[in-house]
Amino acid sequence: MAALVRLLAPLGIAAPAVRTAISRMVRQGWLDPVRLPQGPGYAVTPKAERRLDDAAARVYRGADTPWDGRWHVLVLEPVRDRARRERLRSDLAFLGYAPLSETTWIGPRPSPELDALRIPGHWFDAAYEGDARNLLARAWDLDAIGRAYEEWLASAAGLVGSLPEGAPDDQVFAVRSELVHGWRNFLFRDPGLPADLLPPGWPGEKARAFFDHEAARLLPAAAAFVDRNLAAS
Template sequence: MFDVYGGYLRQRGGAATIAALVKLLEPLGFAAPAVRTAVSRTVRQGWLRPVRLPGGPGYALTARAEVRLDEAAARIYRTRPSTWDGRWHVVVLEELPPRPARDRLTSSLHLLGYGELGPATWVAPRPSPELADLLAAEKVAARTFHGEHDGDDTELAARAWDLAGLGRDYASFVREWEPRVSGVDAASPPAAFAASQQMLHAWRNFLFRDPGLPPQLLPEQWAGRRAAKFFDHNTERLSGAANRFVESCLTNQSKQ
C-alpha cells in the first residue's frame, strides 16, 4: 500500500478512491477485503486519512506520510546531491527507553539513515527531517549535533553499518531479480505494474540498511552501484506501461 502511494499516487495528488486501490492491487494478488484491511491499518497508523473524492470514498496521504515518502523517494532514486562536508550528524540518547519502545526506535532510526555506534549513540551522513518527530513520538530526549570524526571515516562507517553484508545482499538482489523482470513484457500494463511494484518493494527494504553514504566512504567495487543501475534501468523500462495501468485504474474509477 505504501509503495503504491509513494511510487504512483504521491505525484498524482496523493489520493485515490478505495475502488481504485482495489483495482491497482489486483495484479499483485490482493483481494478487496485484504486491501480494505490494509487501508484501515494504515489509517490507524496515521499515514492515510479518509476523504471524499469525485469518484467516491477514498484515502489521502497525511502530511506525515508525505514527508516520509518524499524522504524515501530521495534515497530510493538517489536524487539528493552526493556531496558530503566531512561532518556526521550525531544523536546521543539521554536515556534508553524500555525494550518495546527501544526496538521501535532502533527500527525507525535505521530507516531514517542512522547507524548505531553504541546503545545510545547514532550517526548519519546527513540529518533526517523526521528525527525530531520520531524522538517526540517515542518520548525520548537526545542531544544532536554535527561533528567531524577524529579518525578514519571509512572505519567509522564500517562500524556503524554492515557494509560487507549489505554489499552481498545487493549482489543477491541483482541475481534474483534479473531473470524475474527480464521476462516481463512492457506491452502488458498490469504485468509491468506488478513487476515494477514487486521489485520496488524488495528494493525499498534496503532503506533500513543503506544510509546513502558518500562514495568515498564505500568499499571499492561497491555492489550497490551495479544494483542501483539495474534497478533504475528496469524501473524506467517498465514505467510507461505501469503508468498507463495506474492511469486506467484512476480514470475508470473516477467515472463510476
C-alpha cells in the same frame, strides 16, 4: 478503495487485505478519510507526505549525494519500554542511522523526518577525528550489505527478464512494483553511504545502475495502468 483494490490485484493482494492495510494506515496517521465526488476515499496526511518525499528521494537517488565529511550524531536518552525502544530502532534505521552504542547513533547526513519522531535526546553535526572508514565499518556491516546487493541484483535481473515482449501494462506494473519493493529494503541498510569511504568495486553501484535503468524503462507502462484505474473510479 475500489481503485486501490484494482491496482493491487496484479500483485496478488486480495480486497480484504487491502481494506485491513488501509484501516491500519488510518490508525497510524498515514491516511485520513475524506469525501470524494465518487464517494468515501482517503488522503495522505502531512506525515505521509514527508515519508513519501524522503523515501522517493532515497529510492530514486541517482548519482551519489555529495558528502561534506561530517556525521549527524544522535545522543538518545534511555528508553525503558522495550516495544517503544524497538520501534525507535526500526525508525532510525529506516531514516539512515546506525548505532555506535545503545544510545549513540550516526548517519552520513540528517534526515528531514527526524523532528517528527520526537526523539528523546540531542543531535548535532560532528567531524570524526580518525579514519572515517573505520567508523563507517563499525556502524554498518559492509560485507553483509555488499552480499545483499549482489543477491538482489541476481534476483531482480531474473524478475525483469521474466517479462515477455509486449507484456500488458498490468503485468509491467506488477513487475516494476516488485522491483521497487525489493530495492526499497535497502533504505533500512544503506542510507547512501559516502562513496569515498566504500571499498573498491562496491556492489551497490552496479545494483543501483540496474535499478535506475529498469525502473525508468518500465515506468510508462506501469503509470498507464495506474492512470487507467484511477480514472475508472
